[in-house]
Amino acid sequence: MEFSNKSIATADTLKIGKGKRVVVGLSGGVDSSVAAYILKEQGYEVIGMFMKNWHDDSVTISKECPWLDDSNDAMIVAQHLGIPFQAIDLSKEYKERIVDYMFAEYQRGRTPNPDVLCNREIKFDIFLNAALKIGADFVATGHYARKSEIEKEGKKIFRLLSGKDSNKDQSYFLCQLTQAQLSKSLFPVGELLKPEVREIARKINLVTADKKDSQGLCFVGKVHLPDFLQQRLEAKKGKVIEVPADSPAFKNGYEPSDLKNLSASYSLSADLGETIGEHKGAHYYTIGQRKGLNLGGYEKPLFVIGTDTNENIIYTGMGENHPGLYRKGLFVATTDIHWVRPDHTLEIGNSRKYSARVRYRQSLVPCTLNRSPEGLYIIFDSPQKSITPGQFAAWYDGDELIGSGVIN
Known part of the structure; x- marks a missing residue:
């Protein structure tokens, strides 16, 4: 499969990121890995950062999505791309903002969506603020979504658009973002189809190229929900x-x-x-x-x-x-x-x-x-x-x- 440089825009042809720093949330998956590569090609100063959101492995099905393996893969990708890498422990904030909320909702007989909450409360709030503190202009993720800008009555407005790949569109998971959060966000793979993303990863020999997509809670892994809930319920x-x-x-x-x-x-x-x-x-x-x-x-x-x-x-x-x-x-x-x-x-x-x-x-x-x-x-x-x-x-x-x- 051939993939188009039109979506990637190399640093030689389009210096859109020149002089701008972006922190990429490297999850250890192929999407965020390719997102980091695209941004580097576009001339951004890219920093990879892995979010550790969970310490309790007793309720995760470790063979499905062990966070330690994901962290190692994220580090290997960063080394391969030649970008700085660090891990950030947000487990305290994740427990307070996501896990406690989940338990409270299930207790009431409701079904929360932790991925939507994780984006609103963790990735584009706590994580975003951590990135801004180290001088970042933007944060980026591997979401299949797009962002555009328009001007209305002299004011800049940011539009959140569906990803080009209708089978992978993840705009729904970003449905609670604000204009302020969108203004600091980049979604580099939003213009690509999933097969194109994997082909890019293979062409540049990323360790995540053929890695199975993760499932389960945001940056936690796949959990056995009854076991997870029985911790408190x-x-x-x-x-x-x-x-x-x-x-x-x-x-x-x-x-x-x-x-x-x-x-x-x-x-x-x-x-x-x-x-x-x-x-x-x-x-x-x-x-x-x-x-x-x-x-x-x-x-x-x-x-x-x-x-x-x-x-x-x-x-x-x-x-x-x-x-x-x-x-x-x-x-x-x-x-x-x-x-x-x-x-x-x-x-x-x-x-x-x-x-x-x-x-x-x-x-x-x-x-x-x-x-x-x-x-x-x-x-x-x-x-x-x-x-x-x-x-x-x-x-x-x-x-x-x-x-x-x-x-x-």
């Missing part, structure tokens, strides 16, 4: 209730103007179905989950359609088309609304058409945002699957991410 047996598809709980008789009911979770109770088994704790499950129920013998797979951590009950429905998996809308409280583009803020009483997604890699779907005094109602043109409280909804105008919020 005790296992507690409770009922698994199956709610039939024809239950009155799923009958939608609401008018299109009834935003509150169209956006609400279904009201589920034990008398709507029958008990079919036991679980180990309602806070270990999330809406849309199929694995981990350990209940067989059904005509179709069972899915979690609701959880009640107060009563310690999980509600299930049979089949991926069960109506309990689908909702017409969602609600974001006023305090949880975030505008990446503050100039697009929706005023109370106004509405606007956008496209949105409620999880990473979900295709964008058309919706209408409706601003009310209590928050933002997002009503989809067609019902959407597995809308999960605690996750983030992000809305786009074309390929530009405009804003986001925590699903209530």
